[in-house]
Every structure is written in C-alpha cells, then in structure tokens.
Amino acid sequence: DTEVTQTPKHLVMGMTNKKSLKCEQHMGHRAMYWYKQKAKKPPELMFVYSYEKLSINESVPSRFSPECPNSSLLNLHLHALQPEDSALYLCASSRTSYEQYFGPGTRLTVT
Amino acid sequence: KQEVTQIPAALSVPEGENLVLNCSFTDSAIYNLQWFRQDPGKGLTSLLLIQSSQREQTSGRLNASLDKSSGRSTLYIAASQPGDSATYLCAVTGTASKLTFGTGTRLQVTL
Numbered sequence: 209d210t211e212v213t214q215t216p217k218h219l220v221m222g223m224t225n226k227k228s229l230k231c232e233q234h235m236g237h238r239a240m241y242w243y244k245q246k247a248k249k250p251p252e253l254m255f256v257y258s259y260e261k262l263s264i265n266e267s268v269p270s271r272f273s274p275e276c277p278n279s280s281l282l283n284l285h286l287h288a289l290q291p292e293d294s295a296l297y298l299c300a301s302s303r304t305s306y307e308q309y310f311g312p313g314t315r316l317t318v319t
Numbered sequence: 320k321q322e323v324t325q326i327p328a329a330l331s332v333p334e335g336e337n338l339v340l341n342c343s344f345t346d347s348a349i350y351n352l353q354w355f356r357q358d359p360g361k362g363l364t365s366l367l368l369i370q371s372s373q374r375e376q377t378s379g380r381l382n383a384s385l386d387k388s389s390g391r392s393t394l395y396i397a398a399s400q401p402g403d404s405a406t407y408l409c410a411v412t413g414t415a416s417k418l419t420f421g422t423g424t425r426l427q428v429t430l
Binding site for chain 1: 351353355360361362363364365368408410412415416417418419420421422423
C-alpha cells in the first residue's frame with residue numbers, strides 16, 4: 209500500500225471558522241509533511257514531522273496548527289484564516305530523506 | 320538557499336515525439352532528486368527517484384539522469400502520448416528531509 213489519503217477533498221470556510229485537514233498513511237513512514245500550493249506555483253513546505261515530533265516549521269503563521277497524534281496520522285488545524293490562504297494543501301510521507309509520497313490534496317477556499 | 324529551476328516553462332509537442340525536460344539546482348549537497356507529475360488540481364505522482372550516488376533511473380518510457388556536480392537533471396520522455404500532458408516538477412531533497420521544488424514544466428502533447 210503506497211497510498212496517502214487526505215480528507216476532505218474540498219473545504220470552504222469563513223474567516224471565523226475552525227476546521228481541520230486530515231492526512232493518513234499506512235506505509236510505516238516516520239516522516240510526514242504539509243505543503244501549500246497556490247495556482248500555477250510549485251508546492252511550498254509548511255511543516256515536517258519526524259518520529260511524531262515537529263522538526264521543521266517554515267515560519268508558518270500561527271493560524272495554521274499542525275498535530276501528529278500517531279505515526280500514521282497528521283492533522284492541520286485551521287483558525288481565523290484569510291482569503292489569501294486559499295490553496296491546495298498537500299500532505300506527504302516518507303522514510304526519512306527518501307522518496308516522498310503525496311496525497312491528492314485538499315482544495316481549501318476561504319471566504 | 321537551494322534554488323531549483325526548470326526549463327522550458329511550457330512545451331507543446333505532437334504525439335510520438337521524444338522530448339527532454341531540464342532541471343537545475345544551485346546547491347549540489349543533495350540526498351536525492353525526484354521527478355513528479357501533477358495533473359490540474361490534483362496531487363503529485365512520483366515518477367522517478369535518483370539517489371545522489373546514482374547517475375540515472377528508468378521506468379518504462381521515462382529516463383531521468385543526474386549530474387550532481389554540475390547541478391543538473393534531465394527527464395527524457397520517449398514516444399510521447401496525449402496522456403503525458405501534465406505539469407512535471409523536479410524536486411531535490413536537502414538537509415532535514417526538506418524537499419525544494421522546481422518551477423515546473425507544463426507539457427501538452429497534441430494529436
């Protein structure tokens with residue numbers, strides 16, 4: 209099983225809402241990642257978890273809050289987002305420093 | 320800071336043609352290089368992974384080469400098909416498992 213799943217596929221939220229994105233993998237990977245991708249741009253790294261501990265935060269605003277409850281799950285909690293946060297949010301996993309496998313993404317629209 | 324550039328930014332070829340996509344990176348201290356395919360609004364599909372000690376990898380009609388010392392990689396697609404139309408991204412893995420993406424090449428294969 210080389211699949212990374214993400215839910216929901218699409219999300220529309222207002223600027224005062226609180227929502228969460230979910231990512232799951234069952235490949236035994238111990239590194240998990242969140243990326244943000246704007247239209248016609250490459251993905252940009254947001255967070256890296258290694259062995260369930262946050263190892264990299266690419267200076268992401270605190271309205272994005274990651275969480276890794278166990279080795280298979282990665283969440284991204286969203287609160288008080290801005291319209292410019294609308295993007296495709298991608299999750300990935302890997303054995304550390306090896307090939308990264310990406311999920312299909314969550315298309316987020318902030319109104 | 321690692322910078323990854325892809326040339327050309329867009330390419331249109333007739334079906335059946337062989338083609339080459341180029342990727343260059345500024346910092347040769349990499350663990351590996353991956354080539355991805357992305358269809359519009361979708362996640363990333365890993366095509367090939369080349370470890371830093373390798374020179375090339377092949378999968379079906381795809382062949383990727385890596386010249387780490389000169390900071391270059393190429394993706395060769397043989398006998399292109401309309402189903403190959405997508406955006407192709409190269410990405411290098413540096414320290415702390417950070418993946419830095421190139422700017423992408425949008426490929427269209429016409430009938």
